[in-house]
Amino acid sequence: MLRALDIHDMLIIDRLALAFQPGLNVLTGETGAGKSILLDSLGFVLGWRGRAELVRQGADQGEVTAEFDLPPAHAARAVLEEAGLPVGDTLLLRRVNTREGRKTAWVNDRRVSGEILRALSDTLVELHGQHDDRGLLNPRGHRDMLDTYAGLASQIAGVRDLWTALGRARKTLYAAEARVAEVRQEEDYLRHATAELDALDPQPGEEAALDTARRTMQAAERIRSDVARAGEALGVQGAEGQLSDATRWLGGAADRAEGRLDAPLAAIERALLELDAAQRGVEDALDALTFNPLELEQTEERLFALRGLARKHNVAADDLGAFADDLRERLALLDNSEKGLADLQRAEGAALAAYEAASATLSEARRDAAARLDAAMAAELAPLKMERAVFATEVTEGTAGPEGRDEVSFTVATNPGAPPGPLNRIASGGELSRFLLALKVCLSQAGAGGITMIFDEIDRGVGGATADAVGRRLAALAAGGQVLVVTHSPQVAALGGHHWRVEKRQTAEATTSTVVPLDPAARIDEIARMLSGDQITEAARAAARALMPAR
Structure with missing residues (x-):
């Protein structure tokens, strides 16, 4: 208030x-x-x-x-x-x-x-x-007026919820259809690319491992001969043989050297132990540097294949596996699209049926309320000296929306037999x-x-x-x-x-x-003025008092 x-x-x-x-x-x-x-x-x-x-x-x-x-x-x-x-x-x-x-x-x-x-x-x-354009003269407000009269707020809220659910179902369906259509356009590419990637089966970290192996094998030929010569220099014909000879010669003389050769013999023994470790390391290196030339060729072919696919699809070589998974998912969407779309279509159909049923119930409630409103209006128009006028609430089918699919308009016929029409024209x-x-x-x-x-x-x-x-x-x-x-x-x-x-x-x-607020006496004078004009007479005051209800 x-x-x-x-x-x-x-x-x-x-x-x-x-x-x-x-x-x-x-x-x-x-x-x-x-x-x-x-x-x-x-x-x-x-x-x-x-x-x-x-x-x-x-x-x-x-x-x-x-x-x-x-x-x-x-x-x-x-x-x-x-x-x-x-x-x-x-x-x-x-x-x-x-x-x-x-x-x-x-x-x-x-x-x-x-x-x-x-x-x-x-x-x-x-x-x-x-000239009220927010009420009777605005047809956009007629439905709201009828709904208010009928007390349909909770029913309309239910229809609005179903309309929202229908919108979500349709949005999901349309998005899936668009996605399937997009994937279908690139189906040939997807199948070819997936088959190519499946055949190669790239693994994370594989490019770095292949590159290291390739460089090792390429270097092996250049260094193996030097490692082999070093192995010979350490062997029986080289340092090992000479140290063995020295041990034998010094051992024969040690008994007559009164302990002077004990330390040199111990040092040579330690040297022989280290020499043995060196020989084993050289042998391991020679084994590692020994490879099949076909293996180098195969390593290079796979490395080049990985890098070629990476360039082709504009991804890092280590990401080829994830890229292949994405392609498979898109193909799976296409392969399963018929069933998936059918499920979404059924969901959309169920949402539409629920909305249509609730909307139809709302329409029936509005038609019932329109009849009651028309009767109530007839009862109100009679005291207003318009008993011959006919007020009619028309409920027609319109475009579906969150508040149903009804359009409501108030029409009047002011004289018997005259066709009804919009309020502002009639x-x-x-x-x-x-x-x-x-x-x-x-x-x-x-x-x-x-x-x-x-x-x-x-x-x-x-x-x-x-x-x-x-x-x-x-x-x-x-x-x-x-x-x-x-x-x-x-x-x-x-x-x-x-x-x-x-x-x-x-x-x-x-x-x-x-x-100016008017007290009872001033009210009588004001109403008398409204009755008689500027000259307020006692007769006008008496008429004013007669109009005013007893309090």
């Missing part, structure tokens, strides 16, 4: 503070007094699109603050929580407009974007008038206002209230008993919430629970607009 509205330096409003109440709040005043400026200011703080120039002449900036009460289950709380804003029982909106046109908004003292402000305003206030201004009011009453009776409703001169073009019926429907609509009405009708004003008069004041320096 809108609790308070403070306006500073907006258009011709200098400073204005209003405290609104539950029930039916009525604003009256002469044409041009500034009633539309009041609504422009409220629309500004709510983030609605409006006039470009709003700052009062001579002021640096204009500012509007609106205070709302938020009951525990109010939809605005979810918007605040999603935006990370403070949530409480009171919601404070403030917006500033500089003379240069820069606009800044705050919600509960936190700076916010215009998008968040508009999201909040959609849960707080509805503005309706004869109904006059006064008739449209009454259709709108009747619909809002029906939605309120269905538990679709909880939002402040503003009716801007919705009674224009009607008078007498019809205006009285309009006022009574507005009062009934306001009984469970809050309604603000800008009106020129004394019958409507008389039924208000709270009454303000919008006045324009002129001085030599400036023209300003203000809003």
Whole structure:
């Protein structure tokens, strides 16, 4: 509920503070007094699109603050929580407009974007008038109105979930089909490349091992002869034989040398042991340097084959195995595509069937609700002196979507036998206002209230008993919430629970607009003025008292 509205330096409003109440709040005043400026200011703080120039002449900036009460289950709380804003029982909106046109908004003292402000305003206030393009005149909103009337929120949520599941199933299927089509285009390449890689069977680290073996074998021929000569120099014909001779000669003389040859003999014995180790090492080297020339040829062929495939596929030789695995996976996808696609097609079909079934059930619920709404509208139109008019809710099949496949439109026939048509083409201004009011009453009776409703001169073009019926429907609509009405009708004003008069004041320096709360006596005079004009007579006051219900 809108609790308070403070306006500073907006258009011709200098400073204005209003405290609104539950029930039916009525604003009256002469044409041009500034009633539309009041609504422009409220629309500004709510983030609605409006006039470009709003700052009062001579002021640096204009500012509007609106205070709302938020009951525990109010939809605005979810918007605040999603935006990370403070949530409480009171919601404070403030917006500033500089003379240069820069606009800044705050919600509960936190700076916010215009998008968040508009999201909040959609849960707080509805503005309706004869040129209402957010309600009856906008066919895009008709289905939402019918769904609200029928209380289909949970059913629609289920259909939306099934639509999302269907979208996921289709996305998975289309992606698999595209992947299979892509692989099918390169099937010949995949099969040839896989066979080539399977035949070679490359192993990680194999290139380095082959390269080392190849270089070793290439070097073997150049060094083996030197190693062999070294082996001969160490053998019996070389160092070993000479050391053996020296040992034999010194051993024969040792007995007569009185121990002088013991140390040389021990050293030669150690040398023979080291020489034996050297000989074994040389022999091992000779064995290692001995190779079959065919082995070198085979090693080179495999090394060149590995490097050739690596260049061909633009991968490192050590990555050929992983590359081959990837090719096999793509081929497996192709080879198993028929079964895999069939499974995905069945999943997509099951998701579609579930969506279609839920959508059909939703469509039936909407058709049932349309019949109930039409009957409720007929009952509401009669007190509004439109008992001969026919309001019809048409539910037709449209494009499937997250909220089913129904299109809903409100049509009217204002005279018996006349063909029905869209509201904005068939109904006059006064008739449209009454259709709108009747619909809002029906939605309120269905538990679709909880939002402040503003009716801007919705009674224009009607008078007498019809205006009285309009006022009574507005009062009934306001009984469970809050309604603000800008009106020129004394019958409507008389039924208000709270009454303000919008006045324009002129001085030599400036023209300003203000809003004055009216006490019971002032209300009688204001309604009398609306009945008789500038000259308020006692007869007009008596008529005003007769219009006002007893309290």
